[in-house]
Amino acid sequence: MNINKTITFLGAGSMAEAIIGGLITRRIVSPRMITVANLQDQERLDYIKTTYSVQTESDRLRAIKEADIIVLAMKPKNVHDAISHIKEHVTGSQLIVSVIAGIPTALIEEELGSTNPVIRTMPNTSAKVGESASAICPGAHATDGDLLTVEALFKAIGTVSVVEEAQMDAVTGVAGSGPAYFYYMVEAMEKAAQEAGLSEQQSRDLITQTVVGVGKRLQQTSKTPKELYKEVMSPGGTTEAGISELSAHATQDILQKAIGKAVKRSTELGSAYTPTNHSS
Numbered sequence: 202m203n204i205n206k207t208i209t210f211l212g213a214g215s216m217a218e219a220i221i222g223g224l225i226t227r228r229i230v231s232p233r234m235i236t237v238a239n240l241q242d243q244e245r246l247d248y249i250k251t252t253y254s255v256q257t258e259s260d261r262l263r264a265i266k267e268a269d270i271i272v273l274a275m276k277p278k279n280v281h282d283a284i285s286h287i288k289e290h291v292t293g294s295q296l297i298v299s300v301i302a303g304i305p306t307a308l309i310e311e312e313l314g315s316t317n318p319v320i321r322t323m324p325n326t327s328a329k330v331g332e333s334a335s336a337i338c339p340g341a342h343a344t345d346g347d348l349l350t351v352e353a354l355f356k357a358i359g360t361v362s363v364v365e366e367a368q369m370d371a372v373t374g375v376a377g378s379g380p381a382y383f384y385y386m387v388e389a390m391e392k393a394a395q396e397a398g399l400s401e402q403q404s405r406d407l408i409t410q411t412v413v414g415v416g417k418r419l420q421q422t423s424k425t426p427k428e429l430y431k432e433v434m435s436p437g438g439t440t441e442a443g444i445s446e447l448s449a450h451a452t453q454d455i456l457q458k459a460i461g462k463a464v465k466r467s468t469e470l471g472s473a474y475t476p477t478n479h480s481s
């Protein structure tokens with residue numbers, strides 16, 4: 202499916218790159234339909250242009266001029282300046298898509314001071330390989346058609362769940378941040394593997410395939426995680442030795458707390474932010 206819309210990304214960071222990479226690789230949007238602008242880093246824009254053959258623009262107002270869709274891909278602390286800069290130049294038909302953690306659609310609408318449709322999204326960096334677990338929700342002025350357009354775009358980079366906006370902070374802590382928890386664990390597994398005598402490459406290959414296998418298995422079975430790890434554990438065996446150590450340190454409690462903190466941080470990013478107090 203090819204989406205025939207012009208898209209401007211305001212922000213050229215890791216998330217914008219992951220989405221652009223997914224859209225281009227899967228030929229969902231032609232590179233000539235994509236324009237990317239950022240705050241000041243020309244070297245980064247040059248890298249994005251060379252790597253993805255998209256258009257780049259150092260002038261943010263010129264960048265949004267012809268856009269059907271404007272993607273806000275800056276950090277929460279920059280959203281006020283970003284919208285203030287463009288708001289007088291946004292036209293009525295332009296669809297605003299936010300990937301920004303924590304910032305509610307109502308705040309974006311208030312900043313814009315217009316009735317432009319706004320869709321809030323939360324992808325993750327697995328977008329780069331077409332495997333993001335994204336969620337999207339509509340703002341007050343978005344139509345079903347707008348939602349369908351954004352759903353189609355984000356389907357190009359993985360799966361899409363349409364959720365209530367009240368669930369977006371949960372999505373952010375669980376799935377937006379989610380890849381980092383696994384990379385963090387893989388880092389520890391690689392260290393342990395090398396301490397136990399495997400080479401760097403052997404560790405990477407074995408652990409990567411283990412993670413892929415776990416993901417595929419979870420997708421294909423209705424068994425619970427407990428049933429699945431019990432399958433691995435033989436009484437008195439190696440897995441039991443490992444899981445006992447994790448249990449002794451209440452690792453599941455810690456992981457639950459960690460994700461709870463991430464969810465809370467997402468709500469804080471929104472509540473700390475008002476158009477007059479935008480220091481979050």
Ligand SMILES: NC(=O)C1=CN([C@@H]2O[C@H](COP(=O)(O)OP(=O)(O)OC[C@H]3O[C@@H](n4cnc5c(N)ncnc54)[C@H](O)[C@@H]3O)[C@@H](O)[C@H]2O)C=CC1
Nearest residue numbers: 211212213214215216239240274275276277279283301302
């Ligand atoms: N990195 C991730 O895994 C995910 C990030 N997000 C969200 O995506 C957004 C961007 O995150 P990253 O790409 O990681 O950040 P980043 O720091 O890598 O990139 C931010 C980009 O925004 C640009 N920028 C700053 N102010 C601007 C302005 N006024 N106008 C235009 N561009 C401006 C910067 O020049 C930079 O290119 C954040 O709001 C984050 O919450 C959402 C899901 C996952």
Ligand SMILES: O=C(O)[C@@H]1CCC=N1
Nearest residue numbers: 302373376377378379
């Ligand atoms: O860490 C963050 O704030 C962003 C949002 C989700 C993933 N990265």
